[in-house]
Amino acid sequence: MIHYISCPPSDPAKSKGTILLIHGFPQTSYQFRRVITPISDAGYHVVVPDYRGAGESSKPWTGYTKDIMARDLYRLVTDHLSIKDPIHVVGHDIGGMVAHAYAVLFPDSTASVCWGECPLPGSQPYHEVKSTMPFFHFTFHCVPDLPELLVQGKERIYLKHFYDRHGQNPSAISTHDLDVYATAYAMPGSMRGGMNTYRAFEADGEMNNKWVKEKGKCKVRCLNLWGAQSFSDEKTAMTMAEPYYEEVGFEMVTGAGHWIAEERPAEFVEKVLKWVESK
Structure with missing residues (x-):
């Protein structure tokens, strides 16, 4: 079961389309609380799920390769919500x-894609x-069972480390917000689900490179979106995306670290809508 938020535009008859917002770790759909209404007000149907293993969604033991997680959301959009347009x-x-x-x-069901901060x-x-100190958790999370046991009961401390270390705007994630996330990841199976998304990285990498060899570059136009005070820069981001896409754009959000939608929500909305409406 995939839990989701659905926010249609004020006049559905004049909808400009659907925008699917997919959160990261250690977060949930709550990550987009400041941008859902502005995007909806711009004329879009906004759909914001908790992906498998997070928030209010089911927390199975398996199925955390990103192809399976993408299929979860495709079924949500096309089968459950009956959205047929890209x-x-x-x-x-x-x-x-x-x-x-x-x-x-x-690709035929995707009008555009925007991703970053990964x-x-x-x-x-x-x-x-992946093996450098700022990304220690890539290795730590891949250890079977141990990370969940060590973090159990200390979810708030562990999550706060990431919000503090990777953010540029300290006020972006408040004490209340931290409580919301810590409560979500203290739910049975939530931290395990989060760790399992990392345990699938090597399989994901093999799949990503297999796809481009078999299918060629993805024809869906892609925007790479990063915080200006995060770990990446334009050269790194383009090196990451260009081998996989025929068309790649790049945008930086000034004054944001990793948590763009929370640190600079207005700029996040501006960049996303500019890309969505550029063609």
Whole structure:
């Protein structure tokens, strides 16, 4: 079961289309609380799920490769919500990896894709950073069972480390917001689900490179969106995306670290809508 938020435009008859927002780790659909209404007010139907293993969605033991997670969301959009027109897919962090899989698997159902703040598994930048200290959790989360046991009861402390370390705007994630996320990840199976998304990275990387060899570059136009004070730069981001897409754009959000939609919500909305409406 995939839990989701659905926010249609004020006049559905004049809808400009659907935008699917996919959160990352350690977050939930709550990540997009400040941008849902502005995007909807711009004329779009906004759909914001908790992906499998997170928030109010089911938390199975398996199925955390990004192709399976993308298929979850495709079924949500096409079967449950009966949306037949191509949609715009926007993903952040782990959600960015899912967004990439969605665009590759369902190009005819994807009008555009926007992702960032994630080293895409299989790419050159991913291999360069995955074992470095700022990304210690890439290795830690892949250890079977132990991370969940060590973090149990200390979810708030563990999550706060990431919000503090990777953010530029300290006020973006308040004490209340931290409580919301900590409560979500203290739910049975939630932290395990989060760790399992990392445990699938190597399989994801093999799949990403297999797809491009078999299918060629993805024809869906792709925007790479990053925080200006995050770990990436334009050269790194383009090196990450260009081997996988025929058309790649790049945008930086000034004054934002990793948590773009929370640190600079107005700029996030501006960049996403500019890309969505550019063609």
